[in-house]
Amino acid sequence: MARKLSMRQAINEAMHQEMERDESVIVMGEDIMGGLGVDWLEGDAWGGTQGTTKGLGPRFGRDRVIDTPISESAFIGAAIGASTTGMRAIVELMYVDFLGVCFDQIFNQAAKFRYMFGGKAECPVVVRTQIGGGFSAAAQHSQCLYPIFTHIPGLKCVIPSNAYDAKGLLIEAIRDNSPVIFFEHKKLYDAETEVPEESYTLPFGEAGILREGGDVTIVALARMAHMAMEAAETLAAEGIECEVIDPRTTSPMDEDTILESVENTGRLVVVDESYPRCSMGADISSMVAEKAFDSLKAPIRKVAPPHTPVPFSPPLEAAYLPDAARIADAVRAVARHGS
C-alpha cells in the first residue's frame, strides 16, 4: 500500500531531503528547534510551533538549523542576506500575520534585488508561513494575506492544498533561484495523502484539476479547495457537475487551465479565504472577465469572508469563513442563471 503522510510530515520530509542533498540549504526562525539557551536540554524541544522542523536540528546541527530571537525584520532580512551571498535559506515567518514586522525585507529587499541590480543578484530564499482561520486564533493569527505578496513583482507565491503538493512544491521552491513565499494553511497540517518517499518537484504555474465537470468551474486555494470538493459532491447529487481547480501557485498563476475550463463550462465561482477586496478572488475574476468574456453564460461569483478582521468566538468565526454550503449556494446561483 502506498505510504500516507500528513502535510506536516511532507513538509518536514522535503526539508530533510533538501538539506541532505545540498549543504547550502539552511533553516532558520523562531523556535525551529526550540529551547535554545536552556543548558540542560538536548535535541529539539519543539521543532517549530507546528513540528514541521522537528528532527532537522539533531540531524544537521545548529550551524544549519538556526533558532533566532523574536525579531522578524532582523532574521528574515538575514535569511535574505545569506541567500544573496551563497546560501539557500528556508526561513519561517511563524504566522503570515507577522508580516507587519518584517515586510520591508521581503518586498523592498528580496523581491527587488534581481531587477534593481540589473540581473546581477539572485536571492533563493524560501519564506514559509502559516495562514488561515478555523482555530479561533482571532484577528492576528488567522489571516490569509497571500494577495499582498502576489501583488509584488519579484516574489513567487505557493499555496499547497495537500501533502503531496506541499512536498513537491516545497522542494521546487528550495531549488528555485527566486524568493518564494510558501503558505501553509494551519487547518491542513494533519490532512493525509499518499506521498512518495523519494524526492520530487512539482512545477510552479501549473494548476491541479481536482475534479472534472462540465457545468460550473470552481477555483479554490488551500483549505477552500477541500470545501469546494465537498460542495461539488453535494451538487453532483443534484445533477450539477463542477470542475474544481486548485491554482497551487498564485505567482506564477496558471491562467490557461482556468480559462480553458471556463471556456467549457461558461460559469465560474472563485472561492478565496482572503479578504474580498483586492483578493485572489478579485484577481482571478478580473482575469476571466478580461480574457474569456464571450464564454461566460453567467456573472462570475466570488465566495469570500466579509470585509472584516477574523473574529474570535467560534460561531462568529464559522459565520465569517466560507464553507461548502456557501460555495454550493453560489454554484447553484450561477448554474441557474440564464436557464
Add this chain to the structure above:
Amino acid sequence: MQVSRDKLLEAYRSMKTIREFEERVAKEFATGDLPGFVHLYAGEEASAVGVCSHLVKSDQIISTHRGHGHCIAKGCEVGPMMLELFGRKGGLCGGKGGSMHVADLSQGMMGANAIVGGGPPLACGAAMTAKIKKTGGVAVTFTGDGGSNQGTTLESMNLASVMQLPVIFVFENNGFAESTAANWSVAGGDIVRRAEAFAMPGVQVDGTDFFAVHEAAGEAIDRARKGGGPSLIEVTLTRFYGHHQGDNQSYRTPDEVRNARESRCPLVNFRRRVTEASLLDAAELDAIDREILDQMDVATAAARAAPWPDAAEVLTDVYVTY
C-alpha cells in the same frame, strides 16, 4: 597602526575619486540631465575608505541611499557607475537601479539601499554565510544617524551579538537625518553608547581623520575575522552637501558648510598628515588628482553619449511577468 606607502596612495586615490565623482555628479545634476535624485557623500570619504581598505573582494558591504562613496571604496568602477546614474545602457545595474541602488555583487557590494535601516539585517545574513561556510569573511553595514534609530538596526545588533556574527555596524553620524538633527533624534546622545547595550565593542572616531577610522576599523574587522563577533563604529563627520541635491539646507547656518569644507575635510587632513610626515609627497598626490579629474571627464562624456536601455529590458530579471 602602520599603513604602507602603497596603501596610503590607494586610500588617497579612492577618497579623491569619491570626492571628484560627487563634485561631478553635483555639477551634472544641476544641468537637469541626471534623472531622479542624488544624495552626495562628499565630506565623508574617510569613513568608506578607512573601513573598506581592510576588506577583500569576498567581504560584503551594504550601504545607504548615500552610497556612491561606499561603492567606489569597495571597488565598483566609476564608468559603469556614472552610466547607471544617467540611467544608460551599460550602467552597473543596466539602468534599472540608479543612484540609490548601485550594486556590484562581484565586488562584494550588496547595494546602496534606499530604505533607511534596510541594510543591517542583510549584512547579518552575509555574515551568517561567512560564518557557516567558515570563509573568514566579514560583512559591514554602513548606516547613518537616522538609521541608528530604526528597529531593523537595533534588532540586527541584537541578532549579531547573540549569534556572534562577523559583522561591523558603521554609523556615519553626519549630524542630520534628512533635516532632523541627530542631537535631537538619537536618544542618549552618542550612537556608540548603544554598543554596550548589545554587548559588543564600540568606538567613536573622527570621520575627518582617515587614520583614526582606519585603525578602529582594522581592530573591529580583525576581531570579526577571528570569531570575536560584531562591533560598532560611530564615525562623526559632516556632509558637504544637503540631504539630497536641491535641499535648501535651511536647517544649517550659512557658514556651517563653508567652515566644514575648510576645517573638516578628510582629504585636506590626509594630505597635510602624509606630506608633513614625509610619507607621500605633494607632487604625486597632485598627479593622482589630475588623473582622477580626467577619469571623471571620460566617465561623464561616455555616460552622456551612451544609448538608453532597450525598452524590452523593462520585463527582464523579474522571475514572473504577466
